[in-house]
Amino acid sequence: MKAVVKEAREADHMIYTEVEEPKVTGDLVKIKIAYSSICGTDLHSFRGTYKGTKLPLILGHEFSGIVTEIGPDVKKIKINDRVTSETTFKTCGVCRSCKEKDYNLCKNRQGVGTNVNGSMAEYLVIREESVHVLPDNVSLLSASLTEPLACGVHASIEKGHVKSGDVVLVLGVGAIGQMVAQVCKSQGAFVIVAGMDTDIERFKIALKSGIDVTVNQVKENLEEIVMNKTEGEGVDIAFECSGAVPALNTALNLTRRKGTVVQMGIFAEEKVPVRCDYILQKEINYVGSRSQKPTSWDIALDLMKKGIVCPEKIVTSIVPLSEWRQAFTSLIKGEGCKGVICCNEDIKDR
Numbered sequence: 001m002k003a004v005v006k007e008a009r010e011a012d013h014m015i016y017t018e019v020e021e022p023k024v025t026g027d028l029v030k031i032k033i034a035y036s037s038i039c040g041t042d043l044h045s046f047r048g049t050y051k052g053t054k055l056p057l058i059l060g061h062e063f064s065g066i067v068t069e070i071g072p073d074v075k076k077i078k079i080n081d082r083v084t085s086e087t088t089f090k091t092c093g094v095c096r097s098c099k100e101k102d103y104n105l106c107k108n109r110q111g112v113g114t115n116v117n118g119s120m121a122e123y124l125v126i127r128e129e130s131v132h133v134l135p136d137n138v139s140l141l142s143a144s145l146t147e148p149l150a151c152g153v154h155a156s157i158e159k160g161h162v163k164s165g166d167v168v169l170v171l172g173v174g175a176i177g178q179m180v181a182q183v184c185k186s187q188g189a190f191v192i193v194a195g196m197d198t199d200i201e202r203f204k205i206a207l208k209s210g211i212d213v214t215v216n217q218v219k220e221n222l223e224e225i226v227m228n229k230t231e232g233e234g235v236d237i238a239f240e241c242s243g244a245v246p247a248l249n250t251a252l253n254l255t256r257r258k259g260t261v262v263q264m265g266i267f268a269e270e271k272v273p274v275r276c277d278y279i280l281q282k283e284i285n286y287v288g289s290r291s292q293k294p295t296s297w298d299i300a301l302d303l304m305k306k307g308i309v310c311p312e313k314i315v316t317s318i319v320p321l322s323e324w325r326q327a328f329t330s331l332i333k334g335e336g337c338k339g340v341i342c343c344n345e346d347i348k349d350r
């Protein structure tokens with residue numbers, strides 16, 4: 001089969017090549033991939049700045065497709081099911097995090113596209129427990145974005161506890177910021193997203209997805225806009241989705257007393273200068289949100305089934321598998337919002 005393989009740690013070293021098709025054993029399910037969407041992590045791997053990748057490796061962990069084969073121990077998933085899947089290939093199964101199904105926190109977790117072969121290929125195998133059958137009304141294209149949507153669910157609902165009537169600030173309008181904003185909106189919050197001059201196209205996508213206000217911080221005064229909306233108090237919840245330290249300090253500054261700041265962006269440095277005085281003086285609840293877990297997937301799929309969120313709206317380009325490089329290059333240049341690879345043209349509309 002054809003696949004996109006990262007061969008060596010340094011920048012690029014990625015090729016579109018022929019590899020052996022994966023085999024099913026035990027509880028493994030074989031999925032013919034319809035769409036594999038490109039994540040920031042994949043771009044890091046391309047640049048050589050992602051340390052976790054075990055090589056050589058097929059990249060990709062956000063995907064959808066059709067089941068073509070099942071292992072002898074598979075119980076519920078059937079051939080021809082339309083599916084998406086969590087990114088967990090294997091966990092230790094015995095640690096506290098595993099017992100509580102916080103698979104995102106298991107230290108021995110192996111993920112597709114980072115530790116084992118991923119979805120930028122014609123086929124992938126994954127354990128049955130990770131696979132979710134799609135509701136009939138959810139397209140394979142939307143389904144390929146369930147993972148980033150589930151990250152948004154985990155941050156907004158499970159960690160941020162967003163509720164109807166909350167005023168929310170999202171810093172960063174990349175794919176993750178957009179997903180957080182859509183989920184907060186679906187829960188009845190008033191949502192302000194903030195970005196920079198380079199985010200004009202992403203602001204348009206946010207507004208089309210029903211987000212209330214977009215703010216270009218280079219040209220507009222975010223503090224004034226937030227304080228006017230909240231009678232000088234600050235927002236109930238702020239999400240740092242940009243990975244920029246100044247954005248975190250803005251979030252801490254513009255969050256109300258006893259409000260919540262959720263950290264999703266990954267900083268380049270381990271130690272960063274943070275305004276801890278805001279956390280202390282305003283009794284801010286500063287929490288981390290790391291990827292997603294099984295419960296986040298159930299909520300994400302339910303939101304899509306009900307049509308309350310539409311992750312498909314953030315897709316700005318779709319290319320065939322052989323054209324992966326074009327999609328990577330334009331995303332690295334900062335063009336568009338979400339790039340998706342179509343891995344098997346013949347099933348994309350199923």
Ligand SMILES: [Zn+2]
Pocket residue numbers: 039040041061062147148
């Ligand atoms: Zn991802």
Ligand SMILES: [Zn+2]
Pocket residue numbers: 091092093094095096097098106107108109
């Ligand atoms: Zn574990």
